[in-house]
Amino acid sequence: MTVSPLAPAAFPELAPVAGVTLHAYAAGLRYTGRPDLMLAVFDEGTAVGGVFTQSRCASSTVDWCRSILGGGSARAVVCNAGNANAFNGVAGDVSVHAEVDLLADALDVDAAQIFVASTGVIGEPLDDLAMAAALAELVQAPTDSWADAATAITTTDTFIKGAGASVPINSASSSTAVGGTAVGGTAVGGTAVEGTAVVGTVVGIAKGSGMIAPDMATMLGFVFTDVAVTSGACQTAIAEASDQSFNKITVDSDTSTSDTVLLFATGAIGNDPIDGPGHPDYPAFAAAVLDVCLDLSHQIVRDGEGATKFIEIRVEGAVSDTSAEIVARSIADSPLVKTAMAAEDANWGRIVMAVGKAGEPADRDRLDIFIGDEQVACAGQVHPNYSEDRANVFLKNDDIVVRVDLGMGDGSSSVWTCDLTHGYIEINAGYRS
Amino acid sequence: MTVSPLAPAAFPELAPVAGVTLHAYAAGLRYTGRPDLMLAVFDEGTAVGGVFTQSRCASSTVDWCRSILGGGSARAVVCNAGNANAFNGVAGDVSVHAEVDLLADALDVDAAQIFVASTGVIGEPLDDLAMAAALAELVQAPTDSWADAATAITTTDTFIKGAGASVPINSASSSTAVGGTAVGGTAVGGTAVEGTAVVGTVVGIAKGSGMIAPDMATMLGFVFTDVAVTSGACQTAIAEASDQSFNKITVDSDTSTSDTVLLFATGAIGNDPIDGPGHPDYPAFAAAVLDVCLDLSHQIVRDGEGATKFIEIRVEGAVSDTSAEIVARSIADSPLVKTAMAAEDANWGRIVMAVGKAGEPADRDRLDIFIGDEQVACAGQVHPNYSEDRANVFLKNDDIVVRVDLGMGDGSSSVWTCDLTHGYIEINAGYRS
Numbered sequence: 026m027t028v029s030p031l032a033p034a035a036f037p038e039l040a041p042v043a044g045v046t047l048h049a050y051a052a053g054l055r056y057t058g059r060p061d062l063m064l065a066v067f068d069e070g071t072a073v074g075g076v077f078t079q080s081r082c083a084s085s086t087v088d089w090c091r092s093i094l095g096g097g098s099a100r101a102v103v104c105n106a107g108n109a110n111a112f113n114g115v116a117g118d119v120s121v122h123a124e125v126d127l128l129a130d131a132l133d134v135d136a137a138q139i140f141v142a143s144t145g146v147i148g149e150p151l152d153d154l155a156m157a158a159a160l161a162e163l164v165q166a167p168t169d170s171w172a173d174a175a176t177a178i179t180t181t182d183t184f185i186k187g188a189g190a191s192v193p194i195n196s197a198s199s200s201t202a203v204g205g206t207a208v209g210g211t212a213v214g215g216t217a218v219e220g221t222a223v224v225g226t227v228v229g230i231a232k233g234s235g236m237i238a239p240d241m242a243t244m245l246g247f248v249f250t251d252v253a254v255t256s257g258a259c260q261t262a263i264a265e266a267s268d269q270s271f272n273k274i275t276v277d278s279d280t281s282t283s284d285t286v287l288l289f290a291t292g293a294i295g296n297d298p299i300d301g302p303g304h305p306d307y308p309a310f311a312a313a314v315l316d317v318c319l320d321l322s323h324q325i326v327r328d329g330e331g332a333t334k335f336i337e338i339r340v341e342g343a344v345s346d347t348s349a350e351i352v353a354r355s356i357a358d359s360p361l362v363k364t365a366m367a368a369e370d371a372n373w374g375r376i377v378m379a380v381g382k383a384g385e386p387a388d389r390d391r392l393d394i395f396i397g398d399e400q401v402a403c404a405g406q407v408h409p410n411y412s413e414d415r416a417n418v419f420l421k422n423d424d425i426v427v428r429v430d431l432g433m434g435d436g437s438s439s440v441w442t443c444d445l446t447h448g449y450i451e452i453n454a455g456y457r458s
Numbered sequence: 459m460t461v462s463p464l465a466p467a468a469f470p471e472l473a474p475v476a477g478v479t480l481h482a483y484a485a486g487l488r489y490t491g492r493p494d495l496m497l498a499v500f501d502e503g504t505a506v507g508g509v510f511t512q513s514r515c516a517s518s519t520v521d522w523c524r525s526i527l528g529g530g531s532a533r534a535v536v537c538n539a540g541n542a543n544a545f546n547g548v549a550g551d552v553s554v555h556a557e558v559d560l561l562a563d564a565l566d567v568d569a570a571q572i573f574v575a576s577t578g579v580i581g582e583p584l585d586d587l588a589m590a591a592a593l594a595e596l597v598q599a600p601t602d603s604w605a606d607a608a609t610a611i612t613t614t615d616t617f618i619k620g621a622g623a624s625v626p627i628n629s630a631s632s633s634t635a636v637g638g639t640a641v642g643g644t645a646v647g648g649t650a651v652e653g654t655a656v657v658g659t660v661v662g663i664a665k666g667s668g669m670i671a672p673d674m675a676t677m678l679g680f681v682f683t684d685v686a687v688t689s690g691a692c693q694t695a696i697a698e699a700s701d702q703s704f705n706k707i708t709v710d711s712d713t714s715t716s717d718t719v720l721l722f723a724t725g726a727i728g729n730d731p732i733d734g735p736g737h738p739d740y741p742a743f744a745a746a747v748l749d750v751c752l753d754l755s756h757q758i759v760r761d762g763e764g765a766t767k768f769i770e771i772r773v774e775g776a777v778s779d780t781s782a783e784i785v786a787r788s789i790a791d792s793p794l795v796k797t798a799m800a801a802e803d804a805n806w807g808r809i810v811m812a813v814g815k816a817g818e819p820a821d822r823d824r825l826d827i828f829i830g831d832e833q834v835a836c837a838g839q840v841h842p843n844y845s846e847d848r849a850n851v852f853l854k855n856d857d858i859v860v861r862v863d864l865g866m867g868d869g870s871s872s873v874w875t876c877d878l879t880h881g882y883i884e885i886n887a888g889y890r891s
Contacts, residue, residue: 082814082822112810114823114839147807148840277793279808280815360710360793360878364886374580375712377545381515382713389515390547406547407581445793447883453797454879 029234031327031335031423031443032184039171039189039228043251044068044291049173050166052159054152055107055145060177062163063104065249066132071291073099073140074259076267078284085110085117086141087283089125093137097256099289100134102247103163104178105156106232107145109243111282120151127157131164142285144180144232144243175230178245181452182234182328188320190313192225192252194306196297225252225294227313231321234276234328243281246271246321252310253292254299261302262311263288263318270318273350274441275357276329277449288314326441331448334366334420336441339428342393343436348385350438352431355383363445366425371416373401380429391432396420462667464760464768464856464876465617472604472622472661476684477501477724482606483599485592487585488540488578493610495596496537498682499565504724506532506573507692509700511717518543518550519574520716522558526570530689532722533567535680536596537611538589539665540578542676544715553584560590564597575718577613577665577676608663611678614885615667615761621753623746625658625685627739629730658685658727660746664754667709667761676714679704679754685743686725687732694735695744696721696751703751706783707874708790709762710882721747759874764881767799767853769874772861775826776869781818783871785864788816796878799858804849806834813862824865829853 045067049060075094077087086109103124110117121141129136143151168174175185233244248263267286292298299306327335338357343349356362356379365372373394380387390405397419400408419425481497488494508527510520519542536557543550554574562569576584601607608618666677681696700719725731732739760768771790776782789795789812798805806827813820823838830852833841852858 078814079817080811080814081817081820082810082825112807112822112835112839114837116839147810148835150839279792279794279811282811282814359712360882361712361886364883367883368887370887374545377515377580378513378712378715381511381513381715384512384514387514389545392515402545402581404547406545406549406583445883446887447880449793450797450800450878450880450883453794454801454803 028183029328029332031332033324036172036175036185037187037189039187040226041169042226042228042249042291043293044071045249045289047168047174048163048166049168049170049177050159050163052162054105054155054159060173061106062159063174063177064101064163065174065247066101067099067289068291068293071099071289072097072254072256072259073287073289074256074263075285075287076264078281080280080282082112082282084143084283085113085121086143087285088118089121090140090285093140096137098138099140100138101128101132102140102142102287102289103128104142104245106178106180108143108149108151109145109147109283110143110151111147113148113150116150120153120156123153124156124160127160128164131161140287142245142283144178144245144283147282171228171230178230178232180232181330182232184328186231186321186324187229188317189226189228190316192227192310192313194223194225194252194294194296196222196306223294223296225250225296227317229317229321231325233325234330243283244271244325246286246318248288248314248317250290251293252290252299253294253296254290254310255301258299258301258304258307259288259290262314265311266315266318269315270322273439274322274326275354276326276443323441326443329443330452331446332443333446334425334444335423336366336425336427336443337439338442339426339439340431341428341437342430342432342434344386344434345436346438347436349436350440351385352380352383352387352429353438353440355379356427356429357440357442360445363442366420367444367446369417369420371396371401371413371420376427376429386433387431388433393430393432395428397426461616462761462765464765466757469605469608469618470620470622472620473659474602475659475661475682475724476726477504478682478722480601480607481596481599482601482603482610483592483596485595487538487588487592493606494539495592496607496610497534497596498607498680498722499534500532500722501724501726504532504722505530505687505689505692506720506722507689507696508718508720509697511714513713513715515545515715517576517716518546518554519576520718521551522554523573523718526573529570531571532573533571534561534565535573535575535720535722536561537575537678539611539613541576541582541584542578542580542716543576543584544580546581546583549583553586553589556586557589557593560593561597564594573720575678575716577611577678577716580715604661604663611663611665613665614763615665617761619664619754619757620662621750622659622661623749625660625743625746627656627658627685627727627729629655629739656727656729658683658729660750662750662754664758666758667763676716677704677758679719679751681721681747681750683723684726685723685732686727686729687723687743688734691732691734691737691740692721692723695747698744699748699751702748703755706872707755707759708787709759709876756874759876762876763885764879765876766879767858767877768856769799769858769860769876770872771875772859772872773864774861774870775863775865775867777819777867778869779871780869782869783873784818785813785816785820785862786871786873788812789860789862790873790875793878796875799853800877800879802850802853804829804834804846804853809860809862819866820864821866826863826865828861830859
């Protein structure tokens with residue numbers, strides 16, 4: 026598999042997160058020569074929030090995570106790559122129960138605190154015996170490598186995805202630190218910063234290379250922090266961050282049966298727990314979670330199947346932010362816009378078309394369109410100074426910004442996408458043949 | 459341009475329609491060596507109905523047609539290929555007025571009874587002087603060739619599209635025939651059929667080869683009949699027929715700024731005018747209009763950019779017909795389903811995904827999926843007798859049927875689409891370069 030030309034230069038340096046113990050294991054269930062099982066074990070008292078696919082045919086693992094999320098606490102999350110355990114009828118539910126029961130015994134925790142994700146082929150029952158043997162090995166295979174964990178959850182990804190951020194915490198009560206088994210044995214947190222009691226850590230890993238390719242892919246994101254946060258505040262933070270990141274990317278407009286984003290907060294740095302948006306530390310915490318989610322979501326677009334361009338569609342002047350997002354998504358999902366970008370062709374008529382088909386309030390005679398800094402259209406017609414040559418030169422960049430001002434109000438939103446190329450057809454019309 | 463492998467063997471034999479005089483002219487405004495202007499002139503008393511794009515950035519021609527449709531009568535429709543006259547600001551509206559004023563003088567009819575359609579490049583102002591000269595030639599260029607008329611409205615189409623049907627009329631009052639200038643001077647109608655007073659004719663021509671490719675394409679349909687029908691009944695018939703045909707096809711999910719379907723009824727056969735669904739002749743008339751629209755709409759899919767497969771997505775067992783259509787469209791628009799069809803790969807996991815993302819009521823454990831006659835999935839899991847080999851053999855056909863039974867109710871709907879191939883990328887990422 027060729028690495029995407031839009032891939033970051035390297036996997037980032039990521040700090041350990043106190044209260045999280047990682048495991049990775051090459052079980053060979055579908056892939057060989059690399060880890061395909063990931064387990065993160067959490068210290069007692071870890072809070073959790075999560076969001077899941079909107080699919081009406083969600084996988085058994087998504088059903089399971091939804092059913093236990095209300096408990097608000099987590100002791101582990103396990104993920105296998107190669108089999109999505111989706112559309113396997115009741116057998117899929119049985120497989121999930123077998124997994125969590127086995128791990129509950131091995132880890133001596135409550136099964137209803139073990140989250141599960143699966144990604145890979147749809148409609149092939151899991152081999153429960155092989156999985157049981159693999160899980161027994163997995164719990165014996167701790168690692169301090171975020172890269173190994175990130176590798177273990179990939180399928181068609183051409184590069185592994187991770188991101189980190191730090192959180193200045195002002196209201197830390199350092200004497201009450203809980204947990205503290207840091208990854209690799211290196212304790213973190215507690216770094217003094219001017220005017221700050223302590224600094225927390227947020228680390229995330231993700232996988233995805235189409236918005237979905239349900240035989241072999243899906244979008245998964247796991248975010249970990251050592252900051253103390255209640256489950257309610259975790260839920261608010263991860264839902265808001267996902268709305269602004271994972272829910273604003275599109276590769277092919279398709280939606281997985283298995284999409285899952287989970288945030289785990291161990292509380293190991295012992296701060297006064299952040300209990301909601303009103304807490305003085307919430308804004309910094311939420312900003313760090315959003316940073317990590319945005320970074321991961323952009324990496325997924327950069328690994329979009331066949332992608333050669335990373336494209337931000339920025340819509341301004343809409344009647345509301347929601348309206349702006351609908352228009353931006355209409356442009357970002359348009360096969361005609363995406364093929365024009367692949368051709369490095371400033372075919373702005375297709376952008377007009379996509380604005381029009383969105384069905385949101387728009388007025389031809391107020392519409393401005395920019396490709397990079399070049400104003401293409403102004404007040405419903407081509408701008409008098411527009412230079413297609415300049416626009417086409419800009420489009421030779423890997424990273425493209427298309428900006429549309431509807432001139433209707435103050436709403437704005439960005440959606441991130443990639444171009445549509447022969448590579449997409451090659452991957453999706455060819456790989457099972 | 460290579461002709462689509464899914465093209466019909468030949469353009470059909472189409473009867474003239476009494477009361478309609480066709481014109482076609484090779485104006486060379488963009489294309490050379492073939493007609494690019496079409497005019498149909500109607501006898502006095504011709505009724506009209508029409509439906510238009512849902513785009514919020516509709517072209518000036520669509521705005522004009524909408525503004526005069528309420529008058530209910532038509533004396534002409536003119537169409538140019540090569541320039542869509544869309545997104546030209548107020549200049550676009552001025553061009554339309556110039557066209558209809560010139561034709562109103564030349565034909566001695568009311569400008570508000572002249573319908574206009576344009577297809578081609580967006581955002582390039584029409585050359586009004588060149589258009590005026592061309593229209594003056596056009597009115598002097600009558601033809602009895604439906605093929606010439608069908609050619610004159612095409613852009614990226616790889617074959618011309620026409621269809622015809624006859625309408626048995628029981629309540630004809632033959633002594634009151636009006637109009638009667640038949641195409642090519644050959645009077646039609648009046649053929650005796652057992653138990654039928656007279657037979658009317660419905661003929662349609664259309665263009666389109668993507669659902670839209672706004673620089674060079676759009677979807678236009680013009681349907682003509684010699685049956686006497688009130689404008690209200692024309693509107694009902696064309697709206698219903700379009701909903702069941704042109705609104706149920708998709709090539710790339712994109713929507714033109716210019717889509718237009720118009721039905722003109724000259725009344726030349728002199729039947730008792732059909733004044734609505736309650737009229738005894740309405741069902742036969744509406745069925746003929748639907749036949750023609752279905753045939754034309756399927757031809758557009760068969761000319762889909764890069765298409766190698768004509769695919770019917772049939773959804774049954776939905777909670778309503780509307781719900782079934784939404785699910786069918788979700789499958790038909792999915793790039794992953796369309797690339798699997800291109801690969802002749804029975805990748806049914808992608809169909810499950812597309813059912814799930816539609817957001818309509820569905821239950822994994824009641825879902826049945828068929829590819830041709832092969833039952834793939836049953837009650838939420840792979841069917842025990844499913845043979846991927848048999849399914850893949852069926853997928854080697856040009857015409858494919860995918861059937862999904864949701865098991866939720868009695869709603870059903872079909873949507874027609876084509877596969878997504880390298881040819882689509884080639885056409886849309888390459889043609890302006």
